[in-house]
Amino acid sequence: MLSIAPTLFKHFLDTVVIGAAFSDAERALTAGPLGAKSAQEVAANKRIDHRAPYLMTVSGKGGYIPGPGFAKREGFRNISLLDHLVSVARGSAVFAELDMRAAGIDDTKIRLRVALLIAVGFLHDADKILGLARTDELTPEHVENLLERFQVGRFLEQAGVNVSAAELLSMIHAVELSRSGTLKPGMRLLSAAENADCGYVRLADRLEGLFLNSALGPAAMVAELQKFGGFRSPFFTTGWRVLHLRSGHTPFLLNALQRGLSAQTVALCGMPPLLEVHHDGELFAIVPEPEANRIIEGGIQRATRPLNLSLRVIVPQGNGMRDIQDGGAGVDDLREALQDDPTCAAKSLFVHIDLLIGDASLRDEIDRLFGPLGFAPNYAGIDKFAGKLFQIWPVRSADDELIRTLRTEAAMIAVALGCTEPTLKALAAQVPAAEVREAELLATLAQCGHVAPAWLTAVAHRLSRQSLLGAWAAALTEQNEDLRERLFGDDGLLQLWLCGDKGNRAGLLDKNGDPGAALVDAAMQWFKAVLGRRFMVSATEDSAGRCHFTNLPVGIEVRIDSKSGLDGIKTSAFSGREGRPESFESSKAQTLVSPPVAAEHRLRTLMSEGRGNGDVPAYVSAPTMMGLFASLSMRADADFIQLNHYDLMRQEIKPDRPVFPESEIYGQRLMFGRHTSIPAKTVEIIAFARMMLQSALRMGRPVHVFRGLPTPENAFVHFDFLPGAIERGIGGRSLRLEQIPPAIELLRALEAMSETPNLGLELALRYADPTTRFAAACEALAVLNRLSDDKLNKLGSLRTTLQTFTRSPDINMTPSDNVLIEFARAMTRVQDAPSRDASNAVRTLGLKVALDAVEACATALHQTGKETQIAAIAGTLENEFERSSRLAWRGSQKQLPFPRVAATAAATLFVEKVWPIAFKSRPPASKARRIAMAVYQVAFEVESYRPRDKANSEATVADGAAKTQTSAEPNT
Numbered sequence: 001m002l003s004i005a006p007t008l009f010k011h012f013l014d015t016v017v018i019g020a021a022f023s024d025a026e027r028a029l030t031a032g033p034l035g036a037k038s039a040q041e042v043a044a045n046k047r048i049d050h051r052a053p054y055l056m057t058v059s060g061k062g063g064y065i066p067g068p069g070f071a072k073r074e075g076f077r078n079i080s081l082l083d084h085l086v087s088v089a090r091g092s093a094v095f096a097e098l099d100m101r102a103a104g105i106d107d108t109k110i111r112l113r114v115a116l117l118i119a120v121g122f123l124h125d126a127d128k129i130l131g132l133a134r135t136d137e138l139t140p141e142h143v144e145n146l147l148e149r150f151q152v153g154r155f156l157e158q159a160g161v162n163v164s165a166a167e168l169l170s171m172i173h174a175v176e177l178s179r180s181g182t183l184k185p186g187m188r189l190l191s192a193a194e195n196a197d198c199g200y201v202r203l204a205d206r207l208e209g210l211f212l213n214s215a216l217g218p219a220a221m222v223a224e225l226q227k228f229g230g231f232r233s234p235f236f237t238t239g240w241r242v243l244h245l246r247s248g249h250t251p252f253l254l255n256a257l258q259r260g261l262s263a264q265t266v267a268l269c270g271m272p273p274l275l276e277v278h279h280d281g282e283l284f285a286i287v288p289e290p291e292a293n294r295i296i297e298g299g300i301q302r303a304t305r306p307l308n309l310s311l312r313v314i315v316p317q318g319n320g321m322r323d324i325q326d327g328g329a330g331v332d333d334l335r336e337a338l339q340d341d342p343t344c345a346a347k348s349l350f351v352h353i354d355l356l357i358g359d360a361s362l363r364d365e366i367d368r369l370f371g372p373l374g375f376a377p378n379y380a381g382i383d384k385f386a387g388k389l390f391q392i393w394p395v396r397s398a399d400d401e402l403i404r405t406l407r408t409e410a411a412m413i414a415v416a417l418g419c420t421e422p423t424l425k426a427l428a429a430q431v432p433a434a435e436v437r438e439a440e441l442l443a444t445l446a447q448c449g450h451v452a453p454a455w456l457t458a459v460a461h462r463l464s465r466q467s468l469l470g471a472w473a474a475a476l477t478e479q480n481e482d483l484r485e486r487l488f489g490d491d492g493l494l495q496l497w498l499c500g501d502k503g504n505r506a507g508l509l510d511k512n513g514d515p516g517a518a519l520v521d522a523a524m525q526w527f528k529a530v531l532g533r534r535f536m537v538s539a540t541e542d543s544a545g546r547c548h549f550t551n552l553p554v555g556i557e558v559r560i561d562s563k564s565g566l567d568g569i570k571t572s573a574f575s576g577r578e579g580r581p582e583s584f585e586s587s588k589a590q591t592l593v594s595p596p597v598a599a600e601h602r603l604r605t606l607m608s609e610g611r612g613n614g615d616v617p618a619y620v621s622a623p624t625m626m627g628l629f630a631s632l633s634m635r636a637d638a639d640f641i642q643l644n645h646y647d648l649m650r651q652e653i654k655p656d657r658p659v660f661p662e663s664e665i666y667g668q669r670l671m672f673g674r675h676t677s678i679p680a681k682t683v684e685i686i687a688f689a690r691m692m693l694q695s696a697l698r699m700g701r702p703v704h705v706f707r708g709l710p711t712p713e714n715a716f717v718h719f720d721f722l723p724g725a726i727e728r729g730i731g732g733r734s735l736r737l738e739q740i741p742p743a744i745e746l747l748r749a750l751e752a753m754s755e756t757p758n759l760g761l762e763l764a765l766r767y768a769d770p771t772t773r774f775a776a777a778c779e780a781l782a783v784l785n786r787l788s789d790d791k792l793n794k795l796g797s798l799r800t801t802l803q804t805f806t807r808s809p810d811i812n813m814t815p816s817d818n819v820l821i822e823f824a825r826a827m828t829r830v831q832d833a834p835s836r837d838a839s840n841a842v843r844t845l846g847l848k849v850a851l852d853a854v855e856a857c858a859t860a861l862h863q864t865g866k867e868t869q870i871a872a873i874a875g876t877l878e879n880e881f882e883r884s885s886r887l888a889w890r891g892s893q894k895q896l897p898f899p900r901v902a903a904t905a906a907a908t909l910f911v912e913k914v915w916p917i918a919f920k921s922r923p924p925a926s927k928a929r930r931i932a933m934a935v936y937q938v939a940f941e942v943e944s945y946r947p948r949d950k951a952n953s954e955a956t957v958a959d960g961a962a963k964t965q966t967s968a969e970p971n972t
Contacts, residue, residue: 001270001271002094002097002098002270002271002632003097003107004097004107004110004111004114005090005093005094005096005097005114005632006632006633008093008111008114008115008118008159009089009090009093009118009632009633010633011155011158011159012089012118012122012155013086013633013666013667015151015154015155015158016122016150016151016152016155017082017086017666017667018662018663018666019151020149020150020151021053021054021055021082021150022053022662022663022666023053024049025149026053026054026055027049027051027052027053027054028051029053029054030051030052030053030054030057030741031051031052034049034051045653046652046653047651047652047653048651048653048659048660048661049661050651050698052697052698052700053082053662055080055081055082055085055129056080056081056082056662056697056700057080057697057737057738057741058080058081058128058737058738059078059079059080059081059716059736059737059738060079060080060081060082060083060084060085060125060128061073061076061077061078061079061084061208061209061212062074062075062076062077062078062079062212062714062716062736063078063736063737063738064078064735064736064737064738064739065738074714075213075214075215075714076209076212076213076214076714077211077212077213077214077702077714078702078714078715078716078736078737079212079626079702079716080700080737081125081128081129082700083626083627083700083701084125084208084627085121085122085123085124085125085129086122086627086667087204087208087626087627087628087630088121088122088124088201088204088205088208088628089117089118089119089121089122089204090118090121090204090627090628090629090630090632091121091200091203091204091207091208091627091628091629092117092118092120092121092200092201092203092204093114093117093118093121093632094271094272094628094629094632095200095203095204095236096110096113096114096117096197096200097110097114098235098236098271099200099231099232099233099235099236100113100114100232100233102232102233102234102235103232103233105232111159111160112159112160112161113197115155115156115159115160115161116156116161116163116171116197117197117198117200117201118155119152119155119156119161119163119168120168120171120172120175120198120201121201121204121205122150122152123143123146123152123168123172124172124175124176124201124205125176126138126142126143126146126172129146130142130145130146138169138172139169139184140164140165140166140169140184140185140186140187141165142169143165143166143168143169143172144165147165147168164186165186166184166185166186166187166188167187167188169184169187170187170188170189170190171190171194171197171198171201173187174190174194174195174198174202175198175201175202175205177202196230196232199228199230200230202230203224203225203228203230204628206224207221207224207225207274207628208627208628210224211275214712214714217284218242218244218275218284218286219242221242221274221275221286222240222242222286225240225274226239238288238289238290239288239289239290240274240286240287240288240289241286241287241288241289241292242284242285242286243261243283243284243285243286243287243292243296243531244282244283244284245257245282245283245527245530245531246281246282246283246530247281247283247526247530248280248281248619248709248710249549249550249597249600249709250526250596250597250599250600251278251281251600251619251621251674252600252603252604252607252674253303253523253526253527253596253599253600253603254278254281254283255278255624255671255674256302256303256304256306256603257283257299257300257303257527258276258277258278258283258285258624258625259302259303259624259640259669260298260299260300260301260302260303261273261276261285261287261295261296261299261303262276262285262299262625262631262634263299263302264294264295264298264299264302265287265288265291265295265299266631267298268291268294268295268298269287269288269291269295271288271629272629272630272631272632272634273285273286273287273629273631274286274287274628274629275628275630276625276630276631277623277625277626277630278623278624279621279622279623279702279704279712280621280704280710280711280712280713281619281621281709281710281711281712282712296531300523300524300527300528301330301524302332303523303527304519304520304523304524304527304599305329305330305332305333305520306603306606306607307516307519307520307523307599307602307603307606308327308328308329308333308516308517308520309326309327309328309512309516310326310327310328310333310337311324311325311326311327311328311333311334311336311337311509312324312325312326312337313334313337313338313341313344313348313411313415315344315347315348321418321420321463322348322414322415322418322419322420322463323419323420324415324416324419324498324508324509324512325512326512327509327512327516328498328509328512329499329509329517329520330495330498330499330509331412331488331492331494331495331498334412334415334416334494334498335408335409335412338408338411338412338415339408342395342404342407342408343395344411345407345408345410345411346391346393346394346395346407346411347391348411348414348415348467349391349392349393349407349410349411349414349467349470349471350389350390350391350392350463350464350467351366351389351390351392351461351464351467351468352388352389352390352461352463352464353382353385353387353388353389353390354388354461355459355461355464356379356382356390356392357382362455362459363379365453365455365456366392366468369453369456369472370471370472370475373472373475373476373478373479374402374406374475374478375393375403375406375410375471375474375475377392377393378392378393378394378396379392380394389463392467393406393407393410393471395407402478406471406474406475406478409474409477409488410467410470410471410473410474410475411470412470412474412488412494413441413469413470413471413473413474413487413494414466414467414469414470414471416437416494416497416498416508417434417437417438417441417466417469417470417497418434418462418463418466419434419497419508421433421434421508421511422506422508422510422511423511424511427506427510427511430500430504430505430506430510431500431505431506431507431508431510431511432505434462434466437497438465438466438469440493440496441469441473441493442457442469444483444486444487444493445473445476445483447486448476448480448482448483448486449480450476450480450483452469452472456468456469456472473487516602518595519595519598519599519602520599521595522594522595522596522598522599523596523599523600525596526596526599545559545590545592546592547592547593547594547597548591548592548593548597549593549594549597550594550596550597552594552596554592554593554594554595556590556592559590559591559592560591560592560593560598604617604674604675607642607671607674608675617674617675617676617677618673618676618677618678618705618706618707618721619705619706619707619708619709619710620672620673620674620676620692620703620704620705621702621703621704621705621706621710622670622672622673622696622699622701622702622703622704623701623702624640624669624670624671625669626700626701631669633667634668634669639668639669640668640669640670640671641660641664641665641668641669641670641671642670642671642674643660643665643670643671643672644672644673644675644676645673645676645688645691645692645694645695646691647659647660648660648691648694648695648698648699649691649694649695660698662698662700665699666700670699670701672695672699672701672703673692673695673703673705678705678707678721682723682761682765683751683754683755683761685721685722685723685726686726686747686750686751686754686764687747687751689719689722689726689730689747690744690747690748690751692705692717692719693717693735693740693743693744693747694744696716696717696740697740697741697744702715702716702717702718703716703717704717704718704719705718705719705720705721706718706720706721707720707721713734714734715733715734715735715736716735716736716737716740717734717735717740717743718733718734718735719733720733723765723768724769725765725766725768725769726747726750726765726768728768728769728770728771729746729750729767729768729769729770729773730742730743730746730747730768731743745801746768748801749764749767749798749801749802750764750765750767750768752795752797752798753767753780753798756783756795756798758783759780759783763776763779763780764776767780770812771812771814772814773805773811773812774805774806774811774812774813774814774817774935775814775816775817775931775934775935777802777805777806777938778806778931778934778935778937778938778939779930779931779934779935780798780802780934781799781802781803781806781934781937781938782840782933782934782937782938784798784799784802785840785843785937786840806938806942807942815917815918816917816918816932816935817935819909819913819914819917819918820847820914820918820932820935820936820939821935821939821943822909822913822914823846823847823850823906823909823910823913823914823936824846824847824936824939824940824943825939825943826902826905826906826909827846827847827906827940828890828940828943828944829890829899829902829905829906830846830877830889830890830899830902830903830906831845831846831881831887831888831889831890831940831944832888832889832890832892832893832944833941833944833945834940834941834944839886840937842886842887843937843940843941844933844936844937844940845880845887846877846906846936846940847932847933847936848933849873849876849877849880850873850906850907850910850914851919851923851924851929852876853869853872853873853876854869854872854873854910854911854915855923856872857869857872858923866911866912869907869911869915870904870907870908870911871907872907873903873906873907873910873911874900874903874904874906874907877903877906877907878898878900878903881898882898890902918932919932
């Protein structure tokens with residue numbers, strides 16, 4: 001049974017991960033420092049810090065690198081470095097404690113060694129944390145830096161571990177075989193015991209890598225465990241079973257089953273499953289083989305229990321009769337109802353006021369009975385109490401966990417003892433009366449060595465007696481495990497009272513009935529079928545209809561209607577599929593849903609909490625848990641956080657809108673985006689994709705979004721719904737962790753462009769596509785240059801992004817873009833650099849003159865010869881500059897004449913390259929002309945201010961000097 005590892009791991013999370021890895025310094029490494037205003041709001045707890053911490057932006061496995069080297073990584077599932085380090089630390093701790101405990105090592109030594117192994121597991125990839133290559137030297141100074149940077153030293157000190165950085169480096173080298181055998185100053189040879197301890201970390205690292213290798217997976221993990229020779233005891237040699245379900249139609253049921261299997265494994269084995277992950281329609285779990293069948297059975301029961309109608313406990317104020325109404329399937333439902341409503345539990349444990357006031361000796365007896373059991377009654381306010389039924393175990397804010405548990409379990413017994421019997425005579429004959437149940441309780445207590453005091457059985461008021469008996473029995477179970485099993489176990493007394501014995505004896509819950517029972521049975525059958533890798537056999541194989549989702553045979557009479565309560569399924573829609581109306585003229589509602597899928601969508605509805613909008617949800621796949629023994633720090637199978645991308649985008653802290661800082665969600669069971677629909681409009685799709693990318697970074701977990709059924713994907717983010725241009729723009733459907741930040745920046749730019757007048761979605765999509773991005777960026781800049789200063793200030797970020805891109809040396813450009821840029825460069829030797837407030841007409845003068853001149857030659861003069869076109873362009877350029885006061889040629893400020901040689905060279909370039917390549921030797925359409933003008937404008941501005949090499953500068957001066965000499969010669 002694990003007791004040390006969970007406590008130490010929780011301390012490790014609080015100190016190292018939340019306290020240090022999520023610190024301001026670590027966030028600043030990737031996103032820079034916060035602005036002054038944001039920093040003040042975060043410090044004042046008015047806003048949460050949205051910057052992703054460094055270790056969540058670096059890949060631990062399957063990361064992206066440019067070039068052919070990525071092919072070796074592509075087969076690995078991509079996870080963050082933080083998740084990898086934490087998983088190895090957690091796995092090491094569990095392996096170490098369970099094996100050492102089974103080998104007879106005392107708890108004090110286990111605690112020290114497990115704490116040390118958690119630190120080694122976290123630091124085993126120190127080179128990756130520091131950005132070093134595997135071949136780079138790792139020194140004690142490096143380790144010392146990490147001990148301080150991530151407060152690992154503080155964690156070890158508080159755990160009572162005294163170790164140097166050099167000694168830790170020796171253990172890291174023992175884990176990483178590629179570094180083993182190297183001794184640096186201060187390092188030492190490890191003892192045999194220390195080497196064996198490092199084997200736990202090495203095993204955890206190896207298992208993590210095997211699972212993340214999509215070609216190997218869980219089966220390889222089990223094989224590795226079986227051949228590992230480093231265990232001290234036979235604890236882990238009893239075998240493991242891999243549970244593998246693929247059921248993309250039922251993500252909610254798979255989530256519920258994962259939680260159920262996890263809780264049942266902890267309950268039966270004292271440890272969580274080695275692996276539990278639900279992603280892309282597949283559920284993997286690795287559980288101990290000896291208890292595998294019981295784990296599966298109990299896990300399925302836990303998973304399907306929410307489908308039952310919720311049980312309600314009724315305690316009327318008048319006569320005090322206790323009752324169970326509405327639904328419920330067993331003991332766990334009763335426990336959950338009273339646990340969730342402690343006030344109801346307290347009301348169930350009452351004693352009639354006349355007994356407490358009229359007989360002082362009874363209060364003394366109660367105190368003597370319950371005081372030593374840690375469940376002393378509370379009589380506060382009894383003197384002023386005006387009612388009949390006094391609660392002697394009321395709810396108080398100071399109640400500890402033991403009091404809350406005892407009150408819940410005492411109320412369970414009392415409610416089951418005094419529950420109203422069925423009114424139907426046939427059923428009532430099969431349910432023993434309250435007197436029989438009370439006798440059975442007393443007999444069970446006596447069999448466990450606890451004979452009820454005479455005063456207790458002599459209490460005349462039956463309901464008060466039941467309260468006291470229930471409280472006494474519950475308190476005794478804290479000291480008697482056998483009694484606990486006899487009362488609360490799967491075959492215990494409460495199970496008998498509530499559910500009967502499946503023979504002639506019925507249970508109290510049978511009087512309620514439950515419309516969810518059929519769904520529970522269907523879900524159970526579905527789980528057993530997919531776990532057994534077999535087709536589900538239907539009792540209605542000859543039915544005329546087929547399930548819209550699974551193609552299982554179903555009768556026409558089970559078609560859903562508006563009262564079915566299945567979120568995201570329309571009652572009638574023509575599709576032409578089997579089981580749906582074949583004729584578009586049919587008005588008959590005929591959406592057929594098989595019972596397992598009805599259970600899935602009923603569970604989806606129950607968990608919607610107002611999130612469902614009636615649209616068909618997308619399949620948003622993000623693992624609810626990550627890594628080895630992932631639920632080590634979880635409290636219960638029902639413990640999870642449900643959120644969507646809007647929740648994760650929220651930064652401002654308000655009372656009515658929860659925020660989710662990493663300190664609250666990291667390491668927790670998360671259900672992300674299960675009710676999310678893909679928007680219909682392209683503009684909204686862009687924002688949706690950007691928020692999904694940001695959500696993946698914030699959670700540190702992969703996020704895959706599918707329009708239909710999922711397929712297994714190794715990428716950190718995968719989308720199958722993006723328009724082609726956007727998909728090409730961000731780098732494809734699948735992105736690794738390192739590719740996400742630039743993709744987010746691109747989508748931000750697309751959003752801004754889509755929302756800006758005169759830019760719009762069409763231009764944004766051209767900017768998204770790498771083949772047209774440069775021209776689109778130029779066109780967007782041309783539009784922004786025409787805006788007033790106040791409007792431009794609001795779009796400053798977009799303008800900066802576009803300018804940075806267009807000035808980048810590594811741009812994918814078309815042949816048309818290249819020749820236009822070359823022409824703009826040539827024109828900078830003719831036209832002086834434009835001023836900041838120059839109009840677009842000044843910036844585009846060169847291209848406009850060239851186009852007009854060539855078109856005039858063809859239309860007015862009917863001349864298409866190159867010499868004529870060149871002369872027309874060069875002459876027109878000189879005329880424009882000579883007559884216009886707004887234009888200045890290069891060198892005019894130095895009194896140099898117009899550079900005719902440079903103008904002729906630019907004109908030649910236009911005629912020989914730009915006209916045939918960019919415009920196909922014919923006048924361009926308005927759109928092509930607008931785009932070409934924008935490219936030229938941006939290129940001319942950039943090239944005008946680009947530093948010129950010496951040769952170009954000398955050529956310009958020589959051109960000017962030649963023109964001066966020519967102009968001085970007389971005409972001949």
